Amino acid sequence: MYITEVALKVMSEHKVCDSCLGRLFSMLGRNIDNHNKGKAIKTSIYISACRNLFKGNCKDGAKILKIIAENGDFKPAHSILRKLNISINEKEFICELCGGLIDKIDEYIHNTIEKLKNIEYNTFAVGVTIPPELMSREDTIRSKFKLPYAEALKRELNRRIGLKMILLTGKHVEFKAPDVLVHMDFIRGVINVKARSIFIFGRYLKLKREISQNIWICNNCNGLGCTQCNWTGRKYQISIEELIGGPILKMFDAKKWKFHGAGREDVDARVLGRGRPFVIEVIEPKRRNIKLEDIAKVVNDSSGELVKIQDLAYVSKSLIKDLKIKAKITKKTYNVKIKVDGDVSEEELRRLAEAFRNIIVEQRTPIRVLRRRADKIRRKKIYSVDAKIISNNVFEAIITCQGGLYIKEVVSGDNGRTKPSFTEILGKKAMCLELDVIDVE
Ligand SMILES: [Zn+2]
Ligand SMILES: [Zn+2]
Structure with missing residues (x-):
């Protein structure tokens, strides 16, 4: 009873x-x-x-x-x-517990599936928002009539919508990291569908100089265009992130990308060897099942020999943080062409190698980046310097050091802001002519 x-x-x-x-x-x-x-x-x-x-x-x-x-x-x-001739109130029936929302489920599901039509996904999750007054009315009724076996309206909606969508789409529900997140707002009658970002790790080689890692807006006009930037609004016309992100954006039919490099090189430095690690975040992609080798091929074919990507892998978001932390400490190797005032001898280069074996360099923020970076002292290790003569006053040095060291200033001394420096040890002014990153651990 x-x-x-x-x-x-x-x-x-x-x-x-x-x-x-x-x-x-x-x-x-x-x-x-x-x-x-x-x-x-x-x-x-x-x-x-x-x-x-x-x-x-x-x-x-x-x-x-x-x-x-x-x-x-x-x-x-x-x-x-x-x-029986008993009159009844024939007014429209609206359930006080759900406000008629239960009857709208099918319509919401239909519209959601319509929105998902052009999105590639294997898993999804659904969240719903319902009017707060329904939730409080439900609570009142549950406690007033002592109903310990009741289920919350929100839970029923979530459950029913999820089950029906599995049935209609053949896709799976996944709560932790679904390919698409569906949000049904039963208050405003709005459905939001969002494809989760995809993260791709890789290493890039930068084969030509004068390419910045990120899009670099003209400092003079702030992107509006001026005589200094030839009305392009850009300080450098090409960037690594565009060369990689542009083709990837198209392949994934995504909204935008976000590029995260493991440190960065100077605009005039090349990156060779294994390349510099990066993660690219592909935001709101409509495609997601793309083979990594196809991505590498499309990017490399379209870059005009300016950039090459390799070692691609699909990764999770957490790798970006690792990448940033590790970039400050991992070993980097540079190949630097250096010009000195006057001649340079084998003996001097031997002294240089000796002086820079396993030492800590103290470096105040270089004058050339002071405008963008805080003025502070960095202490970074140099593991080795291996130098060989190219001509009377030019030599080449392979420098292996900790990430985050400014190499040009290790060579020049930056007016005493970097200690020791090649200028200091050689006793004559040394200057970096060309710089290549040849390995990033
Ligand atoms: Zn109801
Ligand atoms: Zn400008």
Whole structure:
């Protein structure tokens, strides 16, 4: 008796649809959905009321029929009451527990699937927002009628929408990192669909000089265009991130990209050897199942021999942080062409190699980057310098050091801001002519 009695009590005060009535007893009677459960409870009450009528207890019978007809929208009760000439309130029925949201589920799902039509995905997750007044009304009813077996409306919506979407799309639900996140806002009637970012790790070689790693806006005009930048708005016309990000954006039909390099080289330095590690974030991609070798091929073919990417891998977002932290400490190797004032001898280069074996260099922020970087002292290790003469006053040095060291200043001394320096050890002015990164660990 418990269930029908409580159900009737609830309906005598509130309008409740089949699903919402069933949901009040959701945890009882597994494997029957809330809609059928609610309908069965109303049917059972209806049958009892009809028994009352048969036994001549017309007053009670009619009273119950009126409740389930008006507040339960139970159609069979309507027709009996009409035959008994008992009038009922025929106003439009709106369930007080769900506000009619339950009936809108199919429409929301239909519109969501329409929005997902052009997006490639294997997994999804759905979140819903419902009016707060429905949640508080639900809480009030649950505690007032002591309903320990009830399920929350939001939970039912999530569950039903998820199940139906699996059925209709053949895709899977995944909560941790779904390919697409669907948000249904039942308050404003808005559906939002967002494809999760894809992260690709790789190493890039920069084969020509005068290419900046990131897009570099003209400092003079702030991108508006001026005589200094030839009305391009850019300080450097090409960037590594565009050479890599541009083709990737197209391949993934994405909204934008974000480029994260493991440190950066000077604009006039090349990057050779294994290349510099990077992660590119592909934001809101419509495609996602693309082979890594195809990505490398498209980027490399379209870069005009300026850049080459290799060692690609799909990775998680957390790698970006690792990349940034490690870039400051990992070993880097440079090949530097250096010019000195006057001649340079084998003996001097031997002294240079000796002086720079496993030492710590103290470096104040170089004058040339002071405008962009805070003035502070960095202490970085140089592991080795291996130098050989090219001509009377030019030599080449392979420098292996910790990441984050400014190499040009190690050579020049930067007016004493970097100590020791090649200028200091050689006792004559040394200057960097060309710089290549030949290895990043
Ligand atoms: Zn309802
Ligand atoms: Zn400009």
